[in-house]
Amino acid sequence: MTGFAGAWLAQRGQIRIQQEQRAHAEQVRWLDDKKGLYRDLLITLYAWHDSLASILKDEDDGKLLDNRSAAYKWVVEASLIAGDEVRSAVSDVHRALLRVQPVVFEGTSTTDEWPLQGVEDGLSTLEDALRAELAMPGRVGSRPRWAAVDRGR
Numbered sequence: 425m426t427g428f429a430g431a432w433l434a435q436r437g438q439i440r441i442q443q444e445q446r447a448h449a450e451q452v453r454w455l456d457d458k459k460g461l462y463r464d465l466l467i468t469l470y471a472w473h474d475s476l477a478s479i480l481k482d483e484d485d486g487k488l489l490d491n492r493s494a495a496y497k498w499v500v501e502a503s504l505i506a507g508d509e510v511r512s513a514v515s516d517v518h519r520a521l522l523r524v525q526p527v528v529f530e531g532t533s534t535t536d537e538w539p540l541q542g543v544e545d546g547l548s549t550l551e552d553a554l555r556a557e558l559a560m561p562g563r564v565g566s567r568p569r570w571a572a573v574d575r576g577r
Contacts, residue, residue, distance in 0.1 A: 455558065458505060462554045465498040465514070469550070472521055473543050476528045480539065495521070506557070513553040517546035 472495045475488040499518050503511055520543045527539045538544075 458558060461498070461501055461505070462510075462558065465495075465502050466547075466551065466554070468495040468498050469517055469521070469547060471495070473540060473547065476521070476524060476543075477540055479528050492521075509553045510550070510557050513546070513550040517543065517550050520546045 468491060471487070471491040475485055475491045478485045479488065495518075499514055502514050506514065524539050524543055
């Protein structure tokens, strides 16, 4: 009976280790995809911001439509693979850019502050969220958080 229980426990342990390895490999596999996608996302969101800023400064670069269209593409792509924090930050920046467009075009700002300040704050928050998400699986010598919790039981 003892031999059977020992074999069963060893098999359970081996299965758990394999599950952890598969989950970690999946995280690492997505890391390279996310890096490129997040880079392109930030570039297009900043380009959209810069186009709006150029309009505010009466130096229209004529690229607003292209930059906005590209940003829409990357926002959708990011929403498919991003974690909750990144997805929320992307959504916040996207909404801020959409909210500020009428202000830029109509010059209807009700305050003296820079109309794009909310967008810039959102972009900063997004960058922090992206760094946090990309740093999690790539830390040297670290285990996935859930693995540390399971072993602590």
